[in-house]
Amino acid sequence: MLTFYPSNAPRAFHLLMKPTGAVCNLDCSYCFFLSKEMLYPGSRFRMADDLLELTIRQLIEAHRVPEVQLAWQGGEPTLIGLPFFRRAVALAESYRRPGMTLRYALQTNGTLLDDDWGEFLAANRFLVGISIDGPRDIHDHFRRDKGGGPTFDKVMRGLDVLKRHRVDWNVLCTLHQANADRPLDVYRFFRDELGAQHIQFIPVIERVQATEAGQTTEWSSWRDRPLYTQTGDHVTQRSITAEQFGRFLCSVFDDWVRRDVGRVYVQMFDVALANWFGAPPGLCIHAKTCGAALALEHTGDLYACDHFVEPAYRLGNIREQHMIELIASEKQAQFGRDKFETLPTYCRDCDVRFACHGGCPKDRFICTPDGQPGLNYLCAGYKLFFHHIADAMEFMVDELKMQRPPANIMPFMAENDALARRVYPVAGRNEPCPCGSGRKYKQCHGAPGRA
Numbered sequence: 001m002l003t004f005y006p007s008n009a010p011r012a013f014h015l016l017m018k019p020t021g022a023v024c025n026l027d028c029s030y031c032f033f034l035s036k037e038m039l040y041p042g043s044r045f046r047m048a049d050d051l052l053e054l055t056i057r058q059l060i061e062a063h064r065v066p067e068v069q070l071a072w073q074g075g076e077p078t079l080i081g082l083p084f085f086r087r088a089v090a091l092a093e094s095y096r097r098p099g100m101t102l103r104y105a106l107q108t109n110g111t112l113l114d115d116d117w118g119e120f121l122a123a124n125r126f127l128v129g130i131s132i133d134g135p136r137d138i139h140d141h142f143r144r145d146k147g148g149g150p151t152f153d154k155v156m157r158g159l160d161v162l163k164r165h166r167v168d169w170n171v172l173c174t175l176h177q178a179n180a181d182r183p184l185d186v187y188r189f190f191r192d193e194l195g196a197q198h199i200q201f202i203p204v205i206e207r208v209q210a211t212e213a214g215q216t217t218e219w220s221s222w223r224d225r226p227l228y229t230q231t232g233d234h235v236t237q238r239s240i241t242a243e244q245f246g247r248f249l250c251s252v253f254d255d256w257v258r259r260d261v262g263r264v265y266v267q268m269f270d271v272a273l274a275n276w277f278g279a280p281p282g283l284c285i286h287a288k289t290c291g292a293a294l295a296l297e298h299t300g301d302l303y304a305c306d307h308f309v310e311p312a313y314r315l316g317n318i319r320e321q322h323m324i325e326l327i328a329s330e331k332q333a334q335f336g337r338d339k340f341e342t343l344p345t346y347c348r349d350c351d352v353r354f355a356c357h358g359g360c361p362k363d364r365f366i367c368t369p370d371g372q373p374g375l376n377y378l379c380a381g382y383k384l385f386f387h388h389i390a391d392a393m394e395f396m397v398d399e400l401k402m403q404r405p406p407a408n409i410m411p412f413m414a415e416n417d418a419l420a421r422r423v424y425p426v427a428g429r430n431e432p433c434p435c436g437s438g439r440k441y442k443q444c445h446g447a448p449g450r451a
């Protein structure tokens with residue numbers, strides 16, 4: 001029982017609970033988390049019932065806001081079975097304080113969902129994130145099962161369960177060499193074929209050490225690789241490049257801003273708009289500091305962040321110390337402050353720092369042009385994207401300030417595009433765009449989706 005509330009503790013935080021640890025029924029080749037099984041040799045990888053109760057009690061006690069999110073992830077959390085989740089919801093309801101709202105969330109690969117799951121998730125108003133990398137040929141490239149087989153059909157069946165039971169769902173799409181150069185195929189597949197209204201894009205950046213000869217090791221399965229930690233200043237060949245990431249976001253944005261504002265929510269665009277507006281961005285990666293998004297292993301071990309489930313970032317075990325004391329510890333506070341305090345001068349002087357904030361510390365392993373360490377691997381992509389969207393963001397912020405919907409940008413873009421087509425003669429697809437942007441016509445005023 002919590003008898004003393006640390007004065008420096010956050011009023012709210014985000015906890016990712018991992019009831020099966022890193023265990024998963026798939027074997028996606030880029031997954032950094034599968035190797036975390038090595039942290040718990042001999043474990044059954046199943047959160048015990050008394051620990052589940054302790055976790056939920058502490059999580060609810062630790063919040064000083066009227067809304068608490070209970071979020072499960074893995075590995076693959078559905079492997080633990082539906083009875084575990086029924087019990088978790090029953091426990092949460094029993095500890096819920098009067099006037100408190102509980103929000104349940106589950107991140108899954110979708111392959112094990114059936115109608116029993118669908119009924120349960122709908123009845124308890126779960127928000128379900130489902131991992132899909134794009135249309136079949138893209139999705140099946142890296143997202144394979146334990147036997148190396150494709151998974152697309154199983155995921156689509158799982159998504160169908162969610163749709164039939166009217167469960168709230170969103171797509172989590174990782175970006176890598178199999179889809180980085182196909183932004184519109186990916187985005188339009190989610191929007192038009194799946195009917196997705198909420199989409200998150202997550203860049204795959206797998207850090208590795210290079211040999212003296214500059215070669216890196218490419219693992220096809222986590223079983224061959226050592227425990228993944230945030231070390232190494234090279235990346236695997238399947239990782240996305242900064243430029244690809246920037247171009248991908250720009251292309252999707254150009255399509256979205258012409259027809260989907262207020263209809264489809266792309267997390268990165270919402271986060272950018274919040275930062276442009278001066279509101280909290282809602283995503284740690286583009287916030288000034290972090291440290292309030294933690295991960296809880298099946299043993300009760302609490303880690304600083306889902307991306308830092310490794311020994312140096314273990315804060316303690318919630319069986320021994322209340323989670324809010326661990327979260328309020330100086331070690332975790334410093335982890336969160338470091339996001340800002342370790343920014344290189346290049347970032348501090350950057351004109352889009354208000355939108356970027358240097359990105360996630362896990363990706364800061366390259367040097368600035370003048371040789372200072374600690375620059376984000378994605379910097380070139382971030383700069384490209386944030387500069388590309390600046391005018392549109394300013395337009396939407398003005399609309400918000402006038403208490404008008406940001407979606408008003410769509411007719412404005414249509415008018416603008418029509419005007420541009422009248423002013424600039426149509427050029428060959430691969431010729432420079434006559435507007436002077438420096439881009440090819442097909443990627444600028446001749447791009448698909450422009451009026």
Ligand code: SF4
Nearest residue numbers: 284285290291305360
């Ligand atoms: S390390 Fe990165 S992912 Fe983790 S809390 Fe900080 S910004 Fe977020």
Ligand code: SF4
Nearest residue numbers: 347350356358379382
């Ligand atoms: S765009 Fe690059 S330089 Fe600017 S804040 Fe982001 S990482 Fe730093």
